[in-house]
Amino acid sequence: MAGIDELKEVPHRRFNPLTGEWVVVSPHRTKRPWQGQVERTEQEAVPAYDPECYLCPGNERAGGARNPKYDSTFVFDNDFAALKPDVPAVAMDTNGDELLVAESEPGNCRVLCFSPRHDLTLARMTVAEIRTVVDLWAAQFAELGCRNNVGYVQIFENRGAMMGASNPHPHCQIWATKSLPNEPKKEQQAQKEYLERHGKCLLCEYLALEATAGDRAVCANDDFLAVVPFWAVWPFETLVVSRRHVSDITGLDGRGRTALADILKQLTTRYDNLFEISFPYSMGFHQRPTDGREHPEWHFHAHFLPPLLRSATVRKFMVGFELLASPQRDITPESAAERLRSVSPAHYSVRG
Ligand code: H2U
Ligand code: ZN
Numbered sequence: 519m520a521g522i523d524e525l526k527e528v529p530h531r532r533f534n535p536l537t538g539e540w541v542v543v544s545p546h547r548t549k550r551p552w553q554g555q556v557e558r559t560e561q562e563a564v565p566a567y568d569p570e571c572y573l574c575p576g577n578e579r580a581g582g583a584r585n586p587k588y589d590s591t592f593v594f595d596n597d598f599a600a601l602k603p604d605v606p607a608v609a610m611d612t613n614g615d616e617l618l619v620a621e622s623e624p625g626n627c628r629v630l631c632f633s634p635r636h637d638l639t640l641a642r643m644t645v646a647e648i649r650t651v652v653d654l655w656a657a658q659f660a661e662l663g664c665r666n667n668v669g670y671v672q673i674f675e676n677r678g679a680m681m682g683a684s685n686p687h688p689h690c691q692i693w694a695t696k697s698l699p700n701e702p703k704k705e706q707q708a709q710k711e712y713l714e715r716h717g718k719c720l721l722c723e724y725l726a727l728e729a730t731a732g733d734r735a736v737c738a739n740d741d742f743l744a745v746v747p748f749w750a751v752w753p754f755e756t757l758v759v760s761r762r763h764v765s766d767i768t769g770l771d772g773r774g775r776t777a778l779a780d781i782l783k784q785l786t787t788r789y790d791n792l793f794e795i796s797f798p799y800s801m802g803f804h805q806r807p808t809d810g811r812e813h814p815e816w817h818f819h820a821h822f823l824p825p826l827l828r829s830a831t832v833r834k835f836m837v838g839f840e841l842l843a844s845p846q847r848d849i850t851p852e853s854a855a856e857r858l859r860s861v862s863p864a865h866y867s868v869r870g
Pocket of ligand 2: 573574575
């Protein structure tokens with residue numbers, strides 16, 4: 519069996535055991551993975567309070583509602599929700615030919631503000647402040663997940679204009695759906711099959727491998743490990759895995775929740791330090807479906823999917839072969855992890 523060293527300069531493809539999909543890796547295209555230049559971009563000063571922001575405490579939202587003068591976290595139903603809880607049960611399959619298939623999808627969409635401060639981000643909040651966000655994520659997962667018509671709860675953050683975030687105020691969204699969406703559905707099947715075939719949890723086993731290997735690790739604490747996964751698609755994609763086998767965020771005890779806050783701060787700090795900007799990404803937690811069944815196969819984790827490639831402005835595009843055939847990357851996951859490990863663990867904004 520070949521080791522990764524033998525593939526260091528060889529075009530190859532890597533298997534993602536969580537989705538059953540492959541990614542093409544072309545390491546020979548990056549003679550030097552990193553030129554060392556940091557392209558400084560002009561950063562707009564963000565005020566602590568913005569009278570025009572629809573998420574700041576006390577302000578009016580676009581829908582007309584007014585935010586309370588909250589001093590920690592704040593959650594509300596999305597004023598422009600993509601899904602609604604009360605929809606008639608409708609299913610169509612014209613002529614039964616399995617070609618024009620549709621069904622109504624009940625759901626809830628919420629917006630969750632991390633902080634009353636307009637100018638903060640996870641990287642610049644304290645671990646104690648992020649811990650209150652973790653507690654609210656857990657409460658929201660529990661509350662929405664126990665509803666009859668909620669089979670899955672997706673918590674996600676779009677960070678930065680490049681990712682389509684409409685507002686710099688630190689916030690995330692929660693979408694609760696009746697059905698299991700595509701990505702968690704793939705992971706559900708893969709984890710279930712792995713458990714059946716090996717009698718072990720896929721991510722427990724992967725975590726043990728990565729903890730020993732070390733070359734894809736980015737940062738860690740006693741309860742979590744952040745790695746650039748072996749099968750990463752985005753240049754600086756990471757996977758945050760709980761060391762304990764819990765299937766959802768409510769399975770974390772107090773210590774685990776503080777550790778989750780800590781690893782999120784560590785990781786987002788390293789991301790920001792890479793190009794000395796507030797690093798854009800989409801991140802989200804993958805947890806067990808809330809369909810009322812037992813899900814021993816599910817291992818709680820988070821994915822960070824950042825678009826940037828070489829600098830604050832040069833992003834990766836998923837086009838051509840990637841869009842039509844399979845994703846591809848040049849910089850290897852190992853060198854991306856090395857880059858993330860080599861930056862300071864302290865945020866550039868407080869380093870002076
Ligand atoms: P994003 O930044 O990830 O787009 O999330 C912001 C969400 O906030 C977005 O889904 C909602 C938008 O619908 N929103 C409100 O619910 N009320 C408002 O007053 C403006 C934006
Ligand atoms: Zn704001």
